[in-house]
Amino acid sequence: MTTAISVSGLVKTFGRTRALDGLDLTVRTGEVHGFLGPNGAGKSTTIRVLLGLLRADSGDVTLLDGNPWHDVAALHRRLAYVPGDVALWPTLSGGEVIDLLGRLRGGLDAKRRADLLERFELDPTKKGRTYSKGNRQKVALVAALASDVELLLLDEPTSGLDPVMEAVFQECINEERERGRTVLLSSHILAEVEALCDRVSIIRDGRTVESGTLSELRHLTRTSITAELAGAPNGLADLPGVHDLKAEGDRVKFEVDSDKLDAVLQALARTGVRSLTSQPPTLEELFLRHYADELAPNGKHTAAVSR
Amino acid sequence: MNSLTGTRTLVRLALRRDRIMLPVWVVVLGLVPASTAGAYDQLYPEAKDRASLAVGGNNPAVAVLYGKAYDLTTAGGFTAWRYGVFLGVFIGLMATFTVMRHTRSEEDTGRLELLSAGVLGRNASLTAAVLVSGGASILIGLVQVLAMAGSGLSATGSLALGAGVAACGLVFTGVAAIAAQVFTYSRTANGVSCAVIGVLFLLRAVGDSSPSAQWASWLSPIGWIELSRPFAGERFWVLLLPLVLAGLLVAVAFQLQPRRDVGAGLVPPRPGPATAAAGLRSPFALAWRLHRGPLIGWTLAMLVIGGVFGAIATGIGDLVGSSEQTRVMFERMGGAQGIVDAYIGALGGIYGLTAGVYAVQATLRMRAEESALLLEPLLATKVTRGRWAASHLAFAILGPAVLLAAVGLGTGLTYGLRIHDVGTQVPRVLGATLAQLPAVLVMAALAALLFGLLPNLTGLSWAVLTVFLLITLFGPILQVSQAVLDVSPFSHVPKLPAAAFTATPLLWLTGIAVVVFAGAFAGFRRRDIG
Incomplete structure (x- = not known):
């Protein structure tokens, strides 16, 4: 059994x-x-x-x-x-x-x-x-x-x-x-x-x-990435799966769908990466994604709870 | 915020929760006394009939149950005699249940804690319960006065009877309010309050039937109803007694309230054993733990009640032969030849109904366990629904047998001792009381059927029992049709020892009980729990 x-x-x-x-x-x-x-x-x-x-x-x-x-x-x-x-x-x-x-x-x-x-x-x-x-x-x-x-x-x-x-x-x-x-x-x-x-x-x-x-389940949600790049983050915003991109000079902060992570990281590597931190989605985010979509329009609440 | 803040809201909450129960109490208790007025003129049209009734009514054996008769030559006097004592008992039950439902039960369930966290004065809960119960008592009295006066009885007499019953309700409101402070669980507090009603009923039974102990009636608030002599030269000053007592009792309850914590009683809980006794390993063992307290209390009470009624039985021997009317009177009540035998037969019916109360209570314990979420964890073990229900129903079936045996033993012993014939009387009286068992089982089975099929409506069991009670107690005197009498299983029990023993109706009743129990099990196996 x-x-x-x-x-x-x-x-x-x-x-x-x-x-x-x-x-x-x-x-x-x-x-x-x-x-x-x-x-x-x-x-x-x-x-x-x-x-x-x-x-x-x-x-x-x-x-x-x-x-x-x-x-x-x-x-x-x-x-x-x-x-x-x-x-x-x-x-x-x-x-x-x-x-x-x-x-x-x-x-x-x-x-x-x-x-x-x-x-x-x-x-x-x-x-x-x-x-x-x-x-x-x-x-x-x-x-x-x-x-x-x-x-x-x-x-x-x-x-x-x-x-x-x-x-x-x-x-x-x-x-x-x-x-x-x-x-x-x-x-x-x-x-x-x-x-x-x-x-x-x-x-x-x-x-x-x-x-x-x-x-x-984590594949179904987004990873938060903060990176310091060697040059300007060209075209990052246009990549599929990237959300809430904030760029300040060479520093970028964004969220990426976990199943698109590989392609995005390759794009970053092409620009050159000086430092990078990534945070896997917590269960809380998973949870909120399924619970709270009647509370907030899809997408926004994820940003609100990222730590 | 003072100690009464929020009382108005709680009163409204109580009225909302009781929006069916209270009106039923008010209508039934309010209209019952007026309903006799017409029947009296039909039953006793001639002065001659009324005079003979008066003789029968003054018989001490009748007075045990109904109280002393002061004037049975008028419809009003008849009404006051026939109903006064019972109205006192029933309004006492109304007050007890109402007060407890809104005080101790609310604490039991933790609901009061939720409310107390809001803007609620310390005394608001008790005040609201006292107001609702007291208000209902006064309303019942008022309806009685209006209905009786409206149906042609004297206004002064109606006022005395209605006010007496209402004041009795106020006294028991006070009793229940105190019990709710002293005891930690509503089940205990309810039981003790009902025991107080029973003791006070017995006290006046002794006083009303024994010329040497008339003072005993003066000690009972139920006795005060008759002692104010409605329709027989009213003595309104007697009604000051219940009013003063009610005030004192309520004041004591309010004094006790701050001495304890919310959810706790004045009697602190004792620690229990760290491990269970070896025997506590089956649903039956658990049911025994849950039922034994009430069962022991009931058994002792039945022994005492039987002893009192048995001791009084000799008093009626003096009247044998001297009064044809008494005999007729008893036949109306369901007895037959032989005044004492008729008396014992009539007692048997009352004992049967009393055992019926226990049977319903024991059966509905199943619903109480289910509602309190105590059934779920048990059914998550290897215990099946059938075994669990059977262990509770064992008490609903064997419990009444024990009670009827106890009350029969008590009655037979004291009566036998008085006439120096214990050997004959004990088995005779025991037979008369145990013959009630099949009818009691039908009642238990009906309650079980409601539990099995319509768990939300188990409260209807009490309504069914009340209907049986009204039919048995008042049906014969009101000369309702046989078809109506037949509705109550208690009508089918042979009135032993005077009547001949016939097994047929008892077998029928037992058969019906078995079939209904089977239906209850079938329903309970199929339904959702919770």
Whole structure:
């Protein structure tokens, strides 16, 4: 088995709202897959369909070679889920919830549980509502990470964690990858996705707009170049793929479509280059390119966010 | 900004959220008393009928449920006797639920925190809840007065009854306001407030039925409604008692409020165990953790209620033979020969409805868990929907059986002890109460069906139960048609121990419950969660 999750043409409507509109998603076994999209794009709905909580209207969904709607009990033994909004039973302590969820999944590694409690600095004796949002998330994370499962479905698991805990989380996910577990990580924290994910899918309005490795996606966007040239930058502005050119004597600053980079660099080299810095596109730019085009006309926002 | 800033906005928010619930309360509680006026003239047209009714009404066993009858020769006096106590209980429930929904529940969900960050005075939330609940109480009283006076009852009497019920609503508004400060969870606060209503109902039941303990009625705000004697030489000064008490209770609630943090109660939460007990490894074990507190509380309450009603049963033995009217009266209420047996039969119906309240509450716990996002993480484990629902429904099914056994045991024991015949009476009374179980299961199944098919409308379960309750309690006395009586499953239960035991209706009810439960499971397996 090389594919842990395979979704194609998934449609889910709630009344008149079309939450998922032909979504595609492929997660390979053993990878950490970033699942990105603006609020309301359909990330949580997709995860709920994968968990068999929602029934898909149409489309094919395969999870660990099974059907998430029909093979619930068999599949759920092999996965763990951390919801975006973690609720706990008011009368149960955090430790009790961790044990209960672990046992219901089919086993908890006691040593790993103790280790995780320590690393996340979580007090397991407090009860339900006395935990803060971040600590409730830690309860769900410890329960999921200490479970003996193949697949982790994490829905914005770190939205309430502080930066120190965020670092602990990243360590833990890297350990999971080393153990060969598959992770679907829905997140808004781009640094986290950049640090952790092998591949990324970006969705919007219930549809997948980009999918691939980060380097593949970077080809789809622009690199910022600042260079000091030996002579006047003749004809640079006319080259295909060059945008927002600013020239000051011999110094030029511009953006170039990543797939035209080679031709542009050759043109620069012909003029002669004294110094050159290039900045690869950040995930943030990728993200904004797909999210924000209703906010600003295409092209302008890229310049606005370049660092 | 003072401590009340934003109250007006919160009142409007509360009215918007309750735009269906509150009008239903106002219309039902407001119009019920006036609806008897016409029925009274039909049921008891002659002076002779009315005189015999008066004899029956003064029977202590009847007084347990309905309160003391002061003047049953007029439609007004009859109305005040027949409804006064129940209106007090129901307006108490209205006030409890309304106050809690806008105070403690808002804190539970964290919504109040969101609002408190806005321009909102410290006391605004509690003030708004008290205003809405108090306002609704007064409005209900006003509708009652207008409707009763409008249907030809004496204006003075109508005013006394309406004002008494409204004042009772104000008292329970205060009780709920205090409970909302003391307890951390709305579930606990609601439970305690309802327990207070139950205790005060029992207190006046004892006072009204035992000549030696009449003072007990004076300790109960529910008793004050009848003690102000509407339509029977009104004593308006009695109504000062609830007004003063309500003022005091609300003042205490406002004193308690600043002593605690938003989201916390006065009782601090204790730490729990760091690891789960070995047994907490199944959805049933979790359901037991969630249901055991309410179930134990209910069981104890049912034992006590049964004990009180059983102890009073002997009082009616004196009347046997002396009053044909009493017997007729009980037959109207659904009993048969043998005054005590009829009394126990009538109690059985009330016990069944009470167990029905628990059954609905236990069933709807499923919806509460789902809405609180507590179901999702469980269904993401190997737990299937069917197993999860079954573990909760086990309590909706076995819980009422336990409660009916407890209340039957309590009634049979105290009654048996009084007449030195425990050995016979306990099984007889137990049989009468347990016979209610199939009807209770139908109620639980209907609530489960709503949960399985129309999860957003599970609240309708309470409306269904209320309809059954009205039919069972007031249907016979209002002489509604058999077809209407048949709507309630509780009408089909044989009135044991007086009536002959027939298994047929019980088997039918059980069969219906099984089919409806199956429909509930089928629906729940198919629908979306959330």
